[in-house]
Amino acid sequence: MNLKVLDKRAIAPLVEALMDDYRVVGPQAKGSKFTFEAVTDPANLRFDYDTTILPPKKVLLPPQERLATFTLQEDLQVKTVLETEPTVLLGVHTCDLKAIQLLDEVFSKDFPDAQYLAQREQTILISLECLSPCDEHSFCKDMGTLTASEGSDIHLTEIDSAYIVDATTEAGEELLARYATVRDATEADMQKLNKELGAKWPKFNYQLDFETAKLPSMLEAAFEHPLWNDLGDRCLACGSCTNVCPTCYCFNVYDEVDMLLTKGTRSRNWDSCQLDEFARVAGGENFREARAARQRHRLMRKGKYIYEKFDELGCVGCGRCIRTCTAKISIVESFNTIHNGKK
Amino acid sequence: MEKSIYTPDMTRVIDIEELTSLEKLFTIKSPNGELGHEPGQFVMVSVLGVGEAPISISSSPSRSNGHFELCVRQVGNVTNALHAMQPGAKVGIRGPFGTGFPIEKMRGKDLLFAPGGLGLAPLRSLINQVVDERSSFGRVIILYGTKGPSDLLFRDELDEWVARDDIECLITVDRGDETWDGHVGVITTLFPEITINPRNTIAITCGPPIMYRFVLMELLGKGIPESQIYLSLERRMKCGVGKCGHCQIESLYCCQDGPVFNYAKIKGFEEAL
Numbered sequence: 203m204n205l206k207v208l209d210k211r212a213i214a215p216l217v218e219a220l221m222d223d224y225r226v227v228g229p230q231a232k233g234s235k236f237t238f239e240a241v242t243d244p245a246n247l248r249f250d251y252d253t254t255i256l257p258p259k260k261v262l263l264p265p266q267e268r269l270a271t272f273t274l275q276e277d278l279q280v281k282t283v284l285e286t287e288p289t290v291l292l293g294v295h296t297c298d299l300k301a302i303q304l305l306d307e308v309f310s311k312d313f314p315d316a317q318y319l320a321q322r323e324q325t326i327l328i329s330l331e332c333l334s335p336c337d338e339h340s341f342c343k344d345m346g347t348l349t350a351s352e353g354s355d356i357h358l359t360e361i362d363s364a365y366i367v368d369a370t371t372e373a374g375e376e377l378l379a380r381y382a383t384v385r386d387a388t389e390a391d392m393q394k395l396n397k398e399l400g401a402k403w404p405k406f407n408y409q410l411d412f413e414t415a416k417l418p419s420m421l422e423a424a425f426e427h428p429l430w431n432d433l434g435d436r437c438l439a440c441g442s443c444t445n446v447c448p449t450c451y452c453f454n455v456y457d458e459v460d461m462l463l464t465k466g467t468r469s470r471n472w473d474s475c476q477l478d479e480f481a482r483v484a485g486g487e488n489f490r491e492a493r494a495a496r497q498r499h500r501l502m503r504k505g506k507y508i509y510e511k512f513d514e515l516g517c518v519g520c521g522r523c524i525r526t527c528t529a530k531i532s533i534v535e536s537f538n539t540i541h542n543g544k545k
Numbered sequence: 546m547e548k549s550i551y552t553p554d555m556t557r558v559i560d561i562e563e564l565t566s567l568e569k570l571f572t573i574k575s576p577n578g579e580l581g582h583e584p585g586q587f588v589m590v591s592v593l594g595v596g597e598a599p600i601s602i603s604s605s606p607s608r609s610n611g612h613f614e615l616c617v618r619q620v621g622n623v624t625n626a627l628h629a630m631q632p633g634a635k636v637g638i639r640g641p642f643g644t645g646f647p648i649e650k651m652r653g654k655d656l657l658f659a660p661g662g663l664g665l666a667p668l669r670s671l672i673n674q675v676v677d678e679r680s681s682f683g684r685v686i687i688l689y690g691t692k693g694p695s696d697l698l699f700r701d702e703l704d705e706w707v708a709r710d711d712i713e714c715l716i717t718v719d720r721g722d723e724t725w726d727g728h729v730g731v732i733t734t735l736f737p738e739i740t741i742n743p744r745n746t747i748a749i750t751c752g753p754p755i756m757y758r759f760v761l762m763e764l765l766g767k768g769i770p771e772s773q774i775y776l777s778l779e780r781r782m783k784c785g786v787g788k789c790g791h792c793q794i795e796s797l798y799c800c801q802d803g804p805v806f807n808y809a810k811i812k813g814f815e816e817a818l
Binding site: 269270272274277278279280281282284308309311312313314315316317425451452453454455456457459463466468470473475480481482483484485487489490495499502503506507510511 | 548549550551552553555591593594595596597598618620621624635637753754779780781783784786787788789790791793794795796801815816
């Protein structure tokens with residue numbers, strides 16, 4: 203489809219209209235930070251957000267999610283729960299978009315995950331081109347996520363008082379036709395777009411001292427690197443880095459029973475490989491007892507293991523794990539240390 | 546999409562047999578006709594309201610007949626709840642999951658089984674399959690060790706294996722007692738008792754992590770190639786299908802790539818043993 207133009211003043215009416223038929227989730231201010239929240243007032247949407255505390259994965263893989271309900275009466279029965287809601291996920295940066303593409307792969311491959319896929323199928327993604335870096339911690343340029351040519355249904359790029367609208371899927375085109383007031387992009391709009399997109403790249407810095415294509419083989423050779431012990435000494439094993447990571451998807455499964463012991467639910471919640479009990483088996487053996495081994499596992503997953511399984515790196519360069527770490531552990535510094543130590 | 550990979554099929558426990566003070570053998574009705582498992586695979590067992598745990602299947606496909614067996618040590622919440630059950634109780638089953646033993650590669654070969662303690666549980670599935678198709682395998686040697694005589698699992702079957710002319714079954718206990726007149730010593734003390742043709746031997750071992758190092762040394766010391774040694778590994782699992790991340794051994798998933806691993810493939814993995 204040809205590019206369209208959406209005036210900024212047309213966004214509130216568009217979101218209002220969408221809210222009649224969808225849960226609309228988008229970036230909103232929370233104190234001095236931003237979070238993805240369900241929109242109750244379009245005026246609260248902040249397309250100028252830098253980054254969000256939690257990535258938008260929380261819409262598709264909620265922090266807690268029911269998998270099944272069961273009865274504990276004479277005839278025990280179990281019933282699958284698929285809690286889905288037609289959703290428009292609005293204002294997703296391209297790093298997070300890349301992460302969602304990876305999650306799609308993870309939850310479709312081998313054994314399709316009904317809960318994730320049910321919500322994913324009901325979710326329309328509207329992504330947002332980043333024109334300036336969130337802060338000094340993002341390294342999207344290194345990770346190749348500074349822009350995206352696919353993965354969302356509609357892609358927005360800001361030009362002055364309007365957005366260039368690129369509907370890249372049928373669902374995106376239908377949404378535009380039904381809800382949005384847009385006009386065709388003119389030659390002048392296109393010139394503005396080219397100017398914005400051309401001007402953005404120099405504003406972003408490379409943070410890694412090497413090409414990311416080298417990451418898997420570099421980590422392969424770094425299993426015994428002294429860095430892991432250093433990280434292990436500093437890490438508080440709080441699990442914040444994995445919680446805020448847009449590509450971390452590990453989970454725990456647990457049962458809860460009501461007070462009368464008649465029925466219950468089986469749910470999953472986000473888990474973290476940084477927590478002590480993550481790899482402990484019933485017999486007591488813990489296969490990643492040392493924090494050093496757990497930090498190594500996290501970085502290996504990001505730069506090697508996920509790549510080996512899904513052909514994509516497990517890090518999108520959003521920088522959230524760096525911002526959130528109390529111990530100031532930086533994935534960028536860690537990767538650079540490994541690379542530079544090898545010289 | 547109604548069916549979810551996380552929703553167990555509900556079925557019934559047919560029989561429960563106490564094997565030791567810690568281990569019971571559960572005979573469970575297969576949820577949909579036959580379980581259709583391979584030796585070495587596992588199922589996720591649910592006790593609704595308590596949780597779910599991965600348990601290796603202890604019975605052989607050759608003896609399925611609409612049910613399967615799980616040998617369960619009482620060691621955590623789910624297994625405690627299982628141990629409190631009576632026959633007729635309902636459990637949830639998902640699976641079978643995972644990569645089992647490559648039985649086709651084993652045909653015509655001499656097989657050396659070296660289970661330690663509860664490690665006999667997953668190996669028994671393969672052993673009984675081999676026993677039932679005895680003529681398609683070479684020698685069958687079983688070296689089994691437990692802490693004490695009261696920890697020996699499947700006593701009747703052990704007696705049968707010892708009594709058979711076409712199985713060489715040696716049993717040892719770390720510490721004997723007044724009832725025990727057999728071999729005393731850790732499992733590695735059985736290895737000098739046997740001679741093998743290592744090139745034609747496939748070794749299969751399972752036991753506590755500490756045991757692997759010593760047993761592997763014995764197996765390699767006898768000249769068995771690394772690629773002819775198989776291990777079944779234990780890991781924490783929450784999904785059984787390669788998603789939850791708990792069972793990861795570096796880039797491998799114990800629930801999909803294992804739980805049975807070829808030693809040549811796994812030996813470079815620091816986190817494996």
